[in-house]
Amino acid sequence: MSVTYGSLTPEIVEQLIHIVSRKNVIMTSERMEHYSHDETNAEEYAHMPDIVVTPERTQQIADVMKIASRYTIPVTPRGAGSGLSGGAIPVYGGIVISLEKMNRILEIDEKNLTVSAEAGIITNELNERLKSRNLFFAGYPMSLETCVLGGNIAENAGGGKAVKYGVTGRYVMELEVVTPAGDIVHLGGKVSKDVSGYDLKNLYIGSEGTLGIVSSATIRLLGLPQSTSDLLVPFRTPQEAISVVPLIMKMGIIPTSIEFMDASSVQMSCSNLNESLPIEGVGAMLLIELDGSREAQVEQDLITVGELCETHGAMEVYIAEDAHTRERIWSVRRNIAEAIKVYSPIQSLEDIVVPIASIPDVLPELERLSQRYDVSIPCYGHAGDGNLHATIVKNPASSMEHWHEIEPQILSELYRFIVGELKGKISGEHGIGLKRKAFLKETSSSEEYALFKAIKQALDPHGIMNPGKILI
């Protein structure tokens, strides 16, 4: 879409200040720098906004959108800025609408088992607040202590418990959305089935802020499981570890999580945390969590899964039942991305997803790419979902020019293999954003891509809503 954007004149700035009040406007370069990037590892993606506003109410978002719409100013919505595909980067400048001050819980409805909250609430805080009522939101992004609900919805976040509980979208009952024209729309409701008109709610979920801004949401809650246990299972080779995953998925027990971590991922994370796990001779580990309402049943399932691992090459099966030990292990898992970043800041964190039966086919291709391009590719992720965070890391011995040359080649080869050979997808939970938009076009059929564009054109006809993301 080719759009000529308007400039942010002093008059428009004045109008924005009038809407959100002066304390909710940021205009200095120093303070705006924070809003010029997200957690995507590539400085070349960064771009400064012209202005940042931090509205406190939905109506203020709507009024800002009306101004943006009138003057064709690009608008980039932002949650915690913890995204991994450049979705919150204002690539065309303009206005960043940060939801950071919209972080209230609006309602806990115990009768209908829902919570309604503003989009800027930290995901973990929701569950902290719900714990005493024995309820929880089953979304569990790995960055749960920093990411916010609106971002989870924008990316349809998956995370660590999706094998059993599914992704964020499964729990979203109602959305309040501000459209590019500045209308406030409520989609969905506290109902368990609904065919009253087109399913706009699911269209907005995962649309990365390119069709409108989610200002608040109503989330379905579940009763807290009474019993949770983890297995940590080391294998001699990554291939042995990953090959057990489809076998577990077929045995009729649905674990909460099946996480895969290769040895280098575990080592970097442990070292970064000053933690130790038993890794001598280990090629990779599975971290398997089970939960349920009955302790005896969870234990029985734990034993069954453990035995399956043992008969398929596990070196050992460690059981972590107490909360402290479980938290130690999960900290190692959650810290991997950060640790790899510390050790190798020049990298590309990937988010490929494949059918369950094809999970074992991914690692040989990563190995081939690693050798062909002389890069290392540590790999970890949500193996039970077929969703692996392979991380392509620049060889310290090679030049940046060389890296810039080979990075898109590696991604292109990887994505073509994942989509073409394994019938997978290029992103399971991190999104397309800025980073993968060229590859989305490359790996989509022209017919499907035309539908994507038709949707964008229909709902954001002036192209002001998070431009430069998802589509080229």
Next chain:
Amino acid sequence: MSVTYGSLTPEIVEQLIHIVSRKNVIMTSERMEHYSHDETNAEEYAHMPDIVVTPERTQQIADVMKIASRYTIPVTPRGAGSGLSGGAIPVYGGIVISLEKMNRILEIDEKNLTVSAEAGIITNELNERLKSRNLFFAGYPMSLETCVLGGNIAENAGGGKAVKYGVTGRYVMELEVVTPAGDIVHLGGKVSKDVSGYDLKNLYIGSEGTLGIVSSATIRLLGLPQSTSDLLVPFRTPQEAISVVPLIMKMGIIPTSIEFMDASSVQMSCSNLNESLPIEGVGAMLLIELDGSREAQVEQDLITVGELCETHGAMEVYIAEDAHTRERIWSVRRNIAEAIKVYSPIQSLEDIVVPIASIPDVLPELERLSQRYDVSIPCYGHAGDGNLHATIVKNPASSMEHWHEIEPQILSELYRFIVGELKGKISGEHGIGLKRKAFLKETSSSEEYALFKAIKQALDPHGIMNPGKILI
């Protein structure tokens, strides 16, 4: 949308015959009558098509759509014709594309636990074919012996097991869709999470054939539960029965089904089937099913649920554990709609859905409407989903003129109460179709309705795809 449609000239008929071959074209009034209506109870909805084609391959559907698109001929897709909102009625004439000959299973993928089938396959046949592999598709529409997969997807069917298993859309992994322009698009894939572009798959699910034609689908399968049991629980009054539903939903056990049947629904169905259930002094019954992988656990849950019912006014708790008895009871439940139709052909079968906590508030309003308008309103349905099939039945003593006058008034009052007071929706699983389109507009915000229209305009710009449905 105002569209001037082209006429079906002999030349176009010739082209259609060329595409699908003569044996797959129906043009006589006698044979076309079958395609002029669905199961919606109102003769005034019926409308004859100009021609019916029964393609055998997706490419034929695409080629027919290209012709329709070139000459602006309206096209109405049709599955089994078992719909309850007029979705398959060709209100503007033109071409009916019946999927009846596209009923093949394309693949059973045991490694990924999926089945792929053409849209015209009878839903029940899928499960019959999967039984020996210990797998099943968890969709369970009440018309499962006649309805087809494509129709289930078009309406996002719910049915009898949605309390535990959710609706059809939860199991759809991939769709093959023919667009109004005649392009064949594949949406989704055998992956458990996916944020690679907009969620078009869920947009097509429940869109009632107004955005394109689903030609085949890949469905996620589950392992067959090893143990299933039912409770039949009579109460003295409908209000007592329905008030127990939110209590069951909050106790942490998730039943497969919680069906509600008031006394008149049960009586009519039993009489129609020549069946007998213990109904003396009964005002309503709950039919509660539990299933699971462990028999002991299902039995324990069964006892817990039964005890809850007993402490909240149940007259008795009958347990049906053997398949024969369970099938007898479920036959009564499945036959209710047909039985009411036999006794009272002039009626309006409704499909309202409300938040769980508001379920008990529905019956007093039905009682009020019944008295105010002097009609009877037997009520039954998927109480555990908050989805009730209240059926407004004409008083035999009043005139048809009077019925035509009051029916829209009753529906308008009912829908305004459901949407305005209870924050529910006008259709949970039957769809908007022809029957509810005026009420969808009446009960939607103007902003939401504008988005519905924008989606339709974007994906069907010439308005040829199942016109006259969902939107006015």
